[in-house]
Amino acid sequence: MGTPAEALRKLGYPATRGRGEILRILTESPIPLSSKEILDRFPPPRPDASTVYRNLSLLASLGLVRSVALHERSRRYEVASDGAHRHRVVCRECGRIASFEPRRCDLSRFEADIRSTLGYDVKDHSLEFFGACPDCRRTENGR
């Protein structure tokens, strides 16, 4: 693999500043970010929000980033680095998100079932957990 800029140019798209920054920002974040959060981390001069949206769509369609659906109003994005695959845990109280790489993520049994019963060819999945983060557990249990 190469730098993000190389990856983009190889695919025939100019590596503009905005695209590079989005990839850098997402790479540096341990959790997926919303477009607003991405914008807030942009070093000045900040691009317009529409530019960020357009670039996120492009990068997603090229497979360089991936959108993550948590139970929120806005979408979040993370880098889709080479096979690495992540799951999320979201705190139902405070919304805190943690992201982790599964030790081994074998859902092939599900995928085989789905193919035979529903006929879908599964290419990807998304697994999120919801519960209480350490801080909120402490508060609500009273200990």
Added chain:
Amino acid sequence: MGTPAEALRKLGYPATRGRGEILRILTESPIPLSSKEILDRFPPPRPDASTVYRNLSLLASLGLVRSVALHERSRRYEVASDGAHRHRVVCRECGRIASFEPRRCDLSRFEADIRSTLGYDVKDHSLEFFGACPDCRRTENGR
């Protein structure tokens, strides 16, 4: 368990027509519905959209319905019936959604890992698959 109306009254909330219809509509649907889809299925007179949103929030906070996060712009909802637990498969091409009840859904290994490494107390999870539905597979493969 009892009727939805009883469940609501037991929790101290009036069982209004809107609430009853929402629960009925969601119960009858094999896949989770958006607020707009719910509204469209309402027998006249249709309530205002804000009423549907308010009731969905209430029902969700009471645990009678549950929101499902697919990679879309709007939220979807399904009934949270007594332990029954569903997963979804979404077609990346046409958006078609299928829902199924897992034969056995053992993600306790994940949950134990999460508790020990991240400290979250997991109460729930959400697993979605993405791929190509039978129709779109046929079209894109050319056979």
Added chain:
DNA sequence: CCTCGTTTTGCAAGTATATTGCAAATGCAA
């Protein structure tokens, strides 16, 4: 290094989804 055609960006306007305040209508216990 400069020129030129293509692609992207900023800006403004537009759309979809969701939330909120308030007065009128409804639910339901007595």
Added chain:
DNA sequence: TTGCATTTGCAATATACTTGCAAAACGAGG
């Protein structure tokens, strides 16, 4: 049936995202 708390409809507002268009940036070729 009455009375009071709760909910509903309506209108306004907020938020997330999309789109059209002219100006600016990109980068290939000279």
